[in-house]
Amino acid sequence: MMFKVEGHKLRSGLLAFALALTAGATFLPVESVHAQTRTLPDFTDLVDQVGPSVVNIRTVEKVAQRGGGNGEMDEEMQEFFRRFFGQPAPGTPRQGPRPNRPQQEEERPRGVGSGFILTGDGYVMTNAHVVEDASEVLVTLPDKREFKAKIIGADKRTDVAVVKIEATGLPAVKVGDISKLRVGEWVMAIGSPFGLENTVTAGIVSAKQRDTGEYLPFIQTDVAINPGNSGGPLINMRGEVVGINSQIYSRSGGFMGISFSIPIDEAIRVSEQLRTAGRVSRGRIGVQIDQVTKDVAEAIGLGKAQGALVRGVEAGSPGEKAGVEPGDVITKFDGKAIEKPSDLPRLVGNTKPGTKSTLTVFRRGNSRDLSVTIAEIEPDKPAKRATDRDEPAAKPSASAALKSLGLAVSDLSDAQKKELKLKGGVKVDAANDAAARAGLREGDVILAVGNLEVANAREFEAAVAKADKAKSLSVLYRRGDWAQYALIRPAR
Numbered sequence: 001m002m003f004k005v006e007g008h009k010l011r012s013g014l015l016a017f018a019l020a021l022t023a024g025a026t027f028l029p030v031e032s033v034h035a036q037t038r039t040l041p042d043f044t045d046l047v048d049q050v051g052p053s054v055v056n057i058r059t060v061e062k063v064a065q066r067g068g069g070n071g072e073m074d075e076e077m078q079e080f081f082r083r084f085f086g087q088p089a090p091g092t093p094r095q096g097p098r099p100n101r102p103q104q105e106e107e108r109p110r111g112v113g114s115g116f117i118l119t120g121d122g123y124v125m126t127n128a129h130v131v132e133d134a135s136e137v138l139v140t141l142p143d144k145r146e147f148k149a150k151i152i153g154a155d156k157r158t159d160v161a162v163v164k165i166e167a168t169g170l171p172a173v174k175v176g177d178i179s180k181l182r183v184g185e186w187v188m189a190i191g192s193p194f195g196l197e198n199t200v201t202a203g204i205v206s207a208k209q210r211d212t213g214e215y216l217p218f219i220q221t222d223v224a225i226n227p228g229n230s231g232g233p234l235i236n237m238r239g240e241v242v243g244i245n246s247q248i249y250s251r252s253g254g255f256m257g258i259s260f261s262i263p264i265d266e267a268i269r270v271s272e273q274l275r276t277a278g279r280v281s282r283g284r285i286g287v288q289i290d291q292v293t294k295d296v297a298e299a300i301g302l303g304k305a306q307g308a309l310v311r312g313v314e315a316g317s318p319g320e321k322a323g324v325e326p327g328d329v330i331t332k333f334d335g336k337a338i339e340k341p342s343d344l345p346r347l348v349g350n351t352k353p354g355t356k357s358t359l360t361v362f363r364r365g366n367s368r369d370l371s372v373t374i375a376e377i378e379p380d381k382p383a384k385r386a387t388d389r390d391e392p393a394a395k396p397s398a399s400a401a402l403k404s405l406g407l408a409v410s411d412l413s414d415a416q417k418k419e420l421k422l423k424g425g426v427k428v429d430a431a432n433d434a435a436a437r438a439g440l441r442e443g444d445v446i447l448a449v450g451n452l453e454v455a456n457a458r459e460f461e462a463a464v465a466k467a468d469k470a471k472s473l474s475v476l477y478r479r480g481d482w483a484q485y486a487l488i489r490p491a492r
Helices: 002-022 030-038 044-053 075-085 264-277 294-299 318-322 343-349 400-405 414-420 433-437 457-466
Strands: 054-065 104-117 123-126 136-140 146-155 160-164 186-191 199-211 217-221 233-236 240-248 259-263 287-290 308-313 329-333 356-363 366-373 407-411 426-431 445-449 473-479 482-488
Touching: 044 054, 044 186, 044 233, 054 123, 104 186, 123 264, 146 264, 160 264, 186 240, 217 240, 240 264, 259 264, 294 482, 308 318, 318 366, 329 343, 400 407, 400 433, 400 457, 407 457, 426 433, 445 457
Parallel strands: none
Antiparallel strands: 054 104, 054 136, 104 123, 123 160, 136 146, 146 160, 186 199, 186 233, 199 217, 217 259, 233 240, 240 259, 287 308, 308 329, 308 482, 329 356, 356 366, 407 426, 426 445, 445 473, 473 482
């Protein structure tokens, strides 16, 4: 009897425990599960809608034909026999010097890519690397019609190119709004991987604003992209093109689950300039920038790691004329926040040359606005390393405070200041221990300690002496044409 009572209690306890486990849980009815199954993406309609706008692109390049005709041996091989055997190669006709013949060229297949029809009158968008160095571009439509295309323009920085075929009434793609693209959203790609035309793959958007290039915040997806897909469209579930498939991350050369696409708004902006001018005009201010680390941001009073640290300013550049200095942190451009260094070249690059803009810089603990006139971008100039003049070296300074940091410094000569275009600073004559660990080395020029500029060795020593010995010492230094911060951490 006692067993039955306890068994009843046990069953009651188990029931209560089960009810507690399921409290708050929601169980979907079978109909809801079936409904979710029915809403899984179906790409068939998208393929029918966008497929006719996707093209295959084959390129041909001309290469010099080294050997002559009529079975004659390659010139290099003939030279080999003449030099090492003292006689012509076997089978070479014994005759006088041959007259100069024009160098012959032959056409060879260069590569296969993809593209899509941008306008009904024959403008096609693809990647710049697909048509680079091509002597002939052949575009094949899904209906098997083939056209020779003219390269209208290509921009290597964004990897966007536009070609033109002589045709009308073509099915153009619809361009989507990249701002509405969401991470986790289904997308589809159509292209010619390994030359297999009209291949369809699908996946989701893995990330947006992915930094892998100077001017482009890429769309990252897990859509299968392989060689030959380059230049093809990335399509959302509304049948709109949201990107151009451009790159993959791979250790084997094949797809490994990570693909990158050029946002269509950036591509359209580039294509409009290519169609109107055949080239892309970008703005520049002539500064070299780097990341602001968390330690540096705290040391200089910036608060959080943001902005673009100015490492160098080109002579005669808009940045120099505006008053930008090495060590400045650019935090805004025309009121738009610079969260990371790559934001600045994108904003400046998209600004029309000749425009007057405002730079907000953080310098010596304070923010200030500088007016800058945007210039047109030009090839990068090689950095020029400063050299010392043949003048007597100033006596190195090595006080107890400096010795504890492993530093010995001296004043800059007037000639050095003139060459470096500096008003002050001290030259590092030796960097050991803590200074060496911070990255300083002989020949560097220290411009500031914390947020305090130093004009000479005496001011530098005074600033170091006043610094909190328990904290890292922030110094702004210049090496050649580039400036950077270093944090000298005292020995513990």
